Amino acid sequence: xxxxxxxxxxxxxxxxxxxxxxxxxxxxxxxxxxxxxxxxxxxxxxxxxxxxxxxxxxxxxxxxxxxxxxxxxxxxxxxxxxxxxxxxxxxxxxxxxxxxxxxxxxxxxxxxxx
Amino acid sequence: xxxxxxxxxxxxxxxxxxxxxxxxxxxxxxxxxxxxxxxxxxxxxxxxxxxxxxxxxxxxxxxxxxxxxxxxxxxxxxxxxxxxxxxxxxxxxxxxxxxxxxxxxxxxxxxxxxxxxxxxxxxxxxxxxxxxxxxxxxxxxxxxxxxxxxxxxxxxxxxxxxxxxxxxxxxxxxxxxxxxxxxxxxxxxxxxxxxxxxxxxxxxxxxxxxxxxxxxxxxxxxxxxxxxxxxxxxxxxxxxxxxxxxxxxxxxxxxxxxxxxxxxxxxxxxxxxxxxxxxxxxxxxxxxxxxxxxxxxxxxxxxxxxxxxxxxxxxxxxxxxxxxxxxxxxxxxxxxxxxxxxxxxxxxxxxxxxxxxxxxxxxxxxxxxxxxxxxxxxxxxxxxxxxxxxxxxxxxxxxxxxxxxxxxxxxxxxxxxxxxxxxxxxxxxxxxxxxxxxxxxxxxxxxxxxxxxxxxxxxxxxxxxxxxxxxxxxxxxxxxxxxxxxxxxxxxxxxxxxxxxxxxxxxxxxxxxxxxxxxxxxxxxxxxxxxxxxxxxxxxxxxxxxxxxxxxxxxxxxxxxxxxxxxxxxxxxxxxxxxxxxxxxxxxxxxxxxxxxxxxxxxxxxxxxxxxxxxxxxxxxxxxxxxxxxxxxxxxxxxxxxxxxxxxxxxxxxxxxxxxxxxxxxxxxxxxxxxxxxxxxxxxxxxxxxxxxxxxxxxxxxxxxxxxxxxxxxxxxxxxxxxxxxxxxxxxxxxxxxxxxxxxxxxxxxxxxxxxxxxxxxxxxxxxxxxxxxxxxxxxxxxxxxxxxxxxxxxxxxxxxxxxxxxxxxxxxxxxxxxxxxxxxxxxxxxxxxxxxxxxxxxxxxxxxxxxxxxxxxxxx
Numbered sequence: 001x002x003x004x005x006x007x008x009x010x011x012x013x014x015x016x017x018x019x020x021x022x023x024x025x026x027x028x029x030x031x032x033x034x035x036x037x038x039x040x041x042x043x044x045x046x047x048x049x050x051x052x053x054x055x056x057x058x059x060x061x062x063x064x065x066x067x068x069x070x071x072x073x074x075x076x077x078x079x080x081x082x083x084x085x086x087x088x089x090x091x092x093x094x095x096x097x098x099x100x101x102x103x104x105x106x107x108x109x110x111x112x113x114x
Numbered sequence: 115x116x117x118x119x120x121x122x123x124x125x126x127x128x129x130x131x132x133x134x135x136x137x138x139x140x141x142x143x144x145x146x147x148x149x150x151x152x153x154x155x156x157x158x159x160x161x162x163x164x165x166x167x168x169x170x171x172x173x174x175x176x177x178x179x180x181x182x183x184x185x186x187x188x189x190x191x192x193x194x195x196x197x198x199x200x201x202x203x204x205x206x207x208x209x210x211x212x213x214x215x216x217x218x219x220x221x222x223x224x225x226x227x228x229x230x231x232x233x234x235x236x237x238x239x240x241x242x243x244x245x246x247x248x249x250x251x252x253x254x255x256x257x258x259x260x261x262x263x264x265x266x267x268x269x270x271x272x273x274x275x276x277x278x279x280x281x282x283x284x285x286x287x288x289x290x291x292x293x294x295x296x297x298x299x300x301x302x303x304x305x306x307x308x309x310x311x312x313x314x315x316x317x318x319x320x321x322x323x324x325x326x327x328x329x330x331x332x333x334x335x336x337x338x339x340x341x342x343x344x345x346x347x348x349x350x351x352x353x354x355x356x357x358x359x360x361x362x363x364x365x366x367x368x369x370x371x372x373x374x375x376x377x378x379x380x381x382x383x384x385x386x387x388x389x390x391x392x393x394x395x396x397x398x399x400x401x402x403x404x405x406x407x408x409x410x411x412x413x414x415x416x417x418x419x420x421x422x423x424x425x426x427x428x429x430x431x432x433x434x435x436x437x438x439x440x441x442x443x444x445x446x447x448x449x450x451x452x453x454x455x456x457x458x459x460x461x462x463x464x465x466x467x468x469x470x471x472x473x474x475x476x477x478x479x480x481x482x483x484x485x486x487x488x489x490x491x492x493x494x495x496x497x498x499x500x501x502x503x504x505x506x507x508x509x510x511x512x513x514x515x516x517x518x519x520x521x522x523x524x525x526x527x528x529x530x531x532x533x534x535x536x537x538x539x540x541x542x543x544x545x546x547x548x549x550x551x552x553x554x555x556x557x558x559x560x561x562x563x564x565x566x567x568x569x570x571x572x573x574x575x576x577x578x579x580x581x582x583x584x585x586x587x588x589x590x591x592x593x594x595x596x597x598x599x600x601x602x603x604x605x606x607x608x609x610x611x612x613x614x615x616x617x618x619x620x621x622x623x624x625x626x627x628x629x630x631x632x633x634x635x636x637x638x639x640x641x642x643x644x645x646x647x648x649x650x651x652x653x654x655x656x657x658x659x660x661x662x663x664x665x666x667x668x669x670x671x672x673x674x675x676x677x678x679x680x681x682x683x684x685x686x687x688x689x690x691x692x693x694x695x696x697x698x699x700x701x702x703x704x705x706x707x708x709x710x711x712x713x714x715x716x717x718x719x720x721x722x723x724x725x726x727x728x729x730x731x732x733x734x735x736x737x738x739x740x741x742x743x744x745x746x747x748x749x750x751x752x753x754x755x756x757x758x759x760x761x762x763x764x765x766x767x768x769x770x771x772x773x774x775x776x777x778x779x780x781x782x783x784x785x786x787x788x789x790x791x792x793x794x795x796x797x798x799x800x801x802x803x804x805x806x807x808x809x810x811x812x813x814x815x816x817x818x819x820x821x822x823x824x825x826x827x828x829x830x831x832x833x834x835x836x837x838x839x840x841x842x843x844x845x846x847x848x849x850x851x852x853x854x855x856x857x858x859x860x861x862x863x864x865x866x867x868x869x870x871x872x873x874x875x876x877x878x879x880x881x882x883x884x885x886x887x888x889x890x891x892x893x894x895x896x897x898x899x900x901x902x903x904x905x906x907x908x909x910x911x912x913x914x915x916x917x918x919x920x921x922x923x924x925x926x927x928x929x930x931x932x933x934x935x936x937x938x939x940x941x942x943x944x945x946x947x948x949x950x951x952x953x954x955x956x957x958x959x960x961x962x963x964x965x966x967x968x969x970x971x972x973x974x975x
Contacts, residue, residue, distance in 0.1 A: 031130070031131075031134065032127065032130075032131045032134075033131050033134040033135055033138065037138075050156065050157075050158065051128070051131060051156070051157045051158065051163050052157075052158050052162065052163050052166055053166075055124075055127070055128070055163055055166070055167050056163075056166045056167045056169070059124075059167045074130075074134060076137060078130060078133055078134060078137070079126070079130055080127075080130045080131075080134060081123075081126075081127045081130065
């Protein structure tokens with residue numbers, strides 16, 4: 001049952017999750033939990049990304065060359081893996097942002113139409 | 115290695131995530147234990163997350179493949195019995211396919227070892243009246259084609275004959291090919307040493323030259339490269355060796371050991387002689403076969419008009435080289451390929467059934483894996499990988515089987531199968547095997563994988579290892595029906611071939627084959643140029659051989675029956691001669707006086723030849739067919755015939771002998787004329803020695819008698835008459851044998867298949883059977899119940915098989931003799947055999963089912 005819901009959330013986020021992860025990482029490198037906390041913050045609690053969706057996305061984006069990762073120390077001296085944007089990742093964020101704005105404008109106007 | 119590191123890395127990352135999350139929750143006010151539990155809950159399952167991450171990685175497919183492979187190997191190792199059965203079944207199927215494909219590859223697919231073989235054609239004469247599409251070629255017509263035809267870059271002629279080689283060892287009769295200078299250019303092959311023939315060497319009277327075959331050069335001249343320029347003695351003539359052909363080179367006849375120039379004297383009146391050449395040509399670039407054929411049709415027409423006596427009713431027929439070589443073997447190979455494909459399908463059905471039964475007992479394992487996060491695709495992949503592992507193991511073993519199979523095949527195959535020695539397992543064959551192994555794995559693996567990966571997890575976990583859905587059962591039953599049907603088609607095919615062969619074997623030859631030794635003696639022209647010398651030699655040889663102890667009678671003939679060779683010409687009744695182009699054809703066979711007695715051919719009327727019938731005698735003996743066709747209701751003795759070899763004289767018929775099968779066992783006899791040997795003193799004769807003892811014990815003594823007459827004279831082809839006959843039907847026997855072997859394998863596989871399914875379903879029904887027995891069913895009832903089920907499937911399989919056979923065996927009709935493709939006894943008999951085998955395969959598990967103890971069965975849960 002649990003799994004079902006997870007999948008549902010993941011599906012909903014499929015297009016936007018990448019964008020959110022990229023956005024979350026613009027200011028500074030973050031570890032996994034940091035990314036999910038940051039997304040929660042910047043979406044004002046709308047999106048709560050669970051590890052089951054987060055980690056596959058992080059690894060996929062790392063393989064795509066948008067992110068790079070390295071092991072570091074957390075604020076309370078825990079070993080954690082930190083992700084940061086690559087140049088390709090920044091470019092990707094730009095294009096995805098543009099795409100998203102175009103789409104959201106279009107959808108918005110579509111929904112306003114009578 | 116890298117994968118392991120990445121995996122460990124991911125594990126650490128997730129652990130650190132959980133820790134960080136726990137700390138975060140503790141900061142929010144939970145105690146440590148609560149925080150940890152909440153964090154774990156949020157993560158879900160660490161393994162599931164890992165699985166998701168892996169599924170998203172690019173290296174995913176490869177990783178899981180290796181994982182599946184490992185898993186597959188492990189689970190196959192756990193069930194060695196199952197694995198062995200499946201692998202053996204697959205190996206038989208794949209091995210048979212590999213073997214037959216390697217034959218097809220060598221014979222049909224691999225291109226000929228000539229340059230641009232696609233533009234080489236055979237040029238035959240076509241006899242409209244005789245109905246022969248590929249008749250030997252007259253030198254006169256060959257020379258005219260060569261002069262007039264513009265479609266060919268080159269056209270050449272060849273003629274196979276024999277010579278006695280006396281250099282480099284014991285005297286030996288070898289087969290040689292006399293070829294025109296354009297022969298090697300037509301084929302586009304050069305000698306590996308020395309040079310090919312030049313045009314000047316086509317002129318009669320030039321210094322004799324020879325090109326040796328690679329094997330002969332190695333065997334008799336130790337591969338000595340200095341042989342070029344030396345002379346070797348062939349039939350008493352000293353020939354200068356000018357070249358050595360590369361290993362493996364041959365043209366139509368693999369027995370050829372050397373090549374000599376064909377010297378056609380343009381001043382000879384070739385239109386007075388017979389047609390005896392083979393002709394081959396290379397099309398000019400850009401000229402199609404149809405264009406060349408059209409041009410030659412025109413030339414043929416002109417020649418018919420210009421030489422009506424000789425050419426009326428004769429045309430020209432072009433046959434592509436490849437077609438010439440493999441044309442008549444192709445249907446057989448395709449039938450065999452179909453047969454092995456059936457064997458493989460049966461093996462697939464078998465293994466699929468095994469997998470289905472096994473999948474049923476693995477349901478718990480699969481359900482567990484599904485519950486642990488494997489999705490359906492993943493399970494299907496897993497099971498397919500296992501099937502592939504099985505198929506590949508079958509493939510590897512199959513290649514080994516095929517390797518041995520091919521050795522056997524080549525050893526037992528009749529030597530008139532073209533390109534036989536070229537059969538090897540080459541990369542193309544291996545690719546084929548790999549391909550069919552993959553396909554096989556997919557075919558037998560897919561249905562079980564789809565069936566058993568169905569996500570009714572709850573049921574599966576509840577039902578435990580025993581459950582088997584009804585869908586599963588239907589599929590299994592279907593497989594049994596298919597297996598039975600396929601096996602029946604194969605068995606009927608094999609049955610037809612065997613019956614056909616036995617019919618062929620029972621054909622009356624017209625002569626008696628027991629205890630007869632045959633051997634050929636060919637006298638060299640240089641030494642025996644005079645006709646009288648040749649006549650004397652064979653007369654004295656016959657006398658000497660007849661005097662050997664243990665010999666009952668001796669005779670000799672130009673060509674032994676059933677060796678596919680004959681001299682033919684036309685003849686006329688002296689009372690009503692017809693123009694040459696309309697006169698009937700006959701075979702002419704020079705014989706010595708003892709021939710009919712030694713062969714056991716009955717003299718029906720008149721007398722046989724004796725010492726009175728010499729070079730100048732004007733007598734002949736005819737066979738029954740000629741007598742029946744041309745002297746119906748009359749006494750042929752004393753009648754006169756004109757044989758066109760000597761059109762100026764008429765010969766008197768002095769005897770009529772029984773017909774014999776001359777060309778082939780399946781062919782009706784042609785009209786035949788026997789002449790006394792001195793009349794037409796061929797330089798070669800085949801001795802027929804009838805013995806009172808085992809004839810093979812006479813061969814050394816017989817050769818000694820020939821050497822006593824001429825120490826340089828080899829004897830060749832020493833064999834029994836039984837062997838001669840057997841060789842003439844070696845091909846149908848080989849076909850029947852191969853099909854029978856494949857059908858036997860199919861029968862075994864199919865019966866193992868039905869046994870497996872019945873055994874399994876009887877085990878499944880243990881509880882039901884127990885209840886029935888508890889309620890009073892007798893063992894007989896149970897037996898009927900179980901066997902009845904199996905026999906229903908068998909009956910369905912047989913009905914489908916018979917229908918399929920009726921449609922399929924038709925393609926074999928050209929390969930059959932004396933039986934039709936829908937031969938009722940074969941269909942009935944084979945169905946009965948299959949039913950009997952299926953009954954047995956059903957009976958054993960049914961018998962076991964009746965021994966079920968009801969108490970135990972009811973507790974069986």
